[in-house]
Amino acid sequence: MAKEVTTGSVLVEDFDRVLSGWLKVQASENVKRTDLVSAKESEKQSRDLLAALADVAPEAATADGFDLSDAQWAPVREALEEIAENRTERGVSAAEMGWFIASLKQPFFEILHEELGETSAELMREIWSATRIVDQVALYAIETLVQKREAIIERQRGEMTEVSAPVVKIWDRIVTVPLIGTLDSFRAQTVMENLLDAIVQWEAEIAIIDITGVSTVDTLVAQHLLKTASAVRLMGSECVICGISPKIAQTVVNLGVDLPNITTRVDLQSGLAYAFRRIGVAAGER
């Protein structure tokens, strides 16, 4: 053979063959997920990634200290991140993502075998070199996918917390916070912080906590409510807890929880009526 055949050179010289081979394997290995990612898009992503690899690999792949985090691999990482972001949004699993990249080995090996079939030593060397690149890329892809997914979860958690404790000023000197769902320690803390800040901001004399939407009240939730009420009182404001349903009243008493010095009302209407009386606003009876 006149020229030396390496993983890098295969990428450059037989670019189209590698690409078409890869796309074929993607289809046969069922990692294409045509239901989530269109064939055209898959092809474009594969081409972009391969192009980035072909740009960098010839020089970089042969270096002994192979490190995907090196600056020269930046284009490959960018291409991967783009693919990962796209596939995260579509709901592709980490395993599928990994296999999607790893299936690139097949066309590589095929071509390498054709070119270097007679010299097994060189073949082995190049197979190792190709495996090293593809595996590193696949691992990086999985890691990126997981990171993107975690970022999404984190963002959603933030959004949930934001919408879960909206403190509203419903009247001059009255603020209210409607609670919905379950009240865990983290949310209880957020509710308390938001409520106390709102009391300062609007100089509220009455803080109404509406627990109509709280599904269950156990000792922990009762304790959170108690703490919040105490903090509200320390700030110089009064706390009213509304939405005590018959079921909640029963549980609270059966649990032996004491809610001392806390004004409780059956629904928001009567809570509001109480608040109006306290601040001296006349509310007409309906």
Added chain:
Amino acid sequence: MAGASGSVPIVTIAGCVVVAIRDDLDDQDILTLQDELVEEVSRRSANGVVIDISSLEIVDTFAGRMLGAMAQMAGMMNARTIVVGMRPAVAMTLVDLGMTLEGVETALNADRAIEAIRAGQA
């Protein structure tokens, strides 16, 4: 306590003893303040005490207990004590420490407190 005067200014407004606690008070200063406060209440025969703690960023158990003690002492001299201006962070810390200052009255600010004390007299 003639020598200790001036560490915390105590003023009387409309029959109420008003004191604004600074952030840099140590335990000794608080004890001094307590002395001066009850002196002032008795001298003016005040019927209300307003303690403004809005500049306090940290309230430890000692300071919290002292607030309760001051309220109790003033109460024995027939003066109603109201603690005002507690910051949210301080309120949360106190609650976490289990100090809910049950015996102490609270209000949003000194204005409201003085209003409440005068309304209580009428």
